Amino acid sequence: MRMCLGCQEMKPKKELIRIVKNKENEISVDFTGKKPGRGAYMCKELSCFEKARKAKRLEKAFECAISQEIYETLKSQLEEEDGR
Structure with a gap:
């Protein structure tokens, strides 16, 4: 079980999207x-x-700090995933 950053509800890991920060401080969506x-x-x-x-x-x-560019990328990836 993991907590959603948005709704703050505990849900099974499989139902959530993982957002990752690697050692180079790059942030990406990990489906x-x-x-x-x-x-x-x-x-x-x-x-x-x-x-x-x-x-x-x-x-x-x-x-x-997270740049606007990263937020826009995350949003577009979520919208793309939502369209499937």
Whole structure:
């Protein structure tokens, strides 16, 4: 069980998307759940993404500033996944 950064609900790991920060401080979406690095989890809902973004929960989870570019990339990947 992992907690979603958006809705703050505990859910099975398989139902969530993992966002990862690697050793080079690069942040990416990990749909497989196997990339190395520090992970944070989020529901596959855009509403959870928006809540996490507004409350700066990714910054708190990864203890670093996150650029707008990364947020836009994450949002487009979530929208793409939602379209499937």
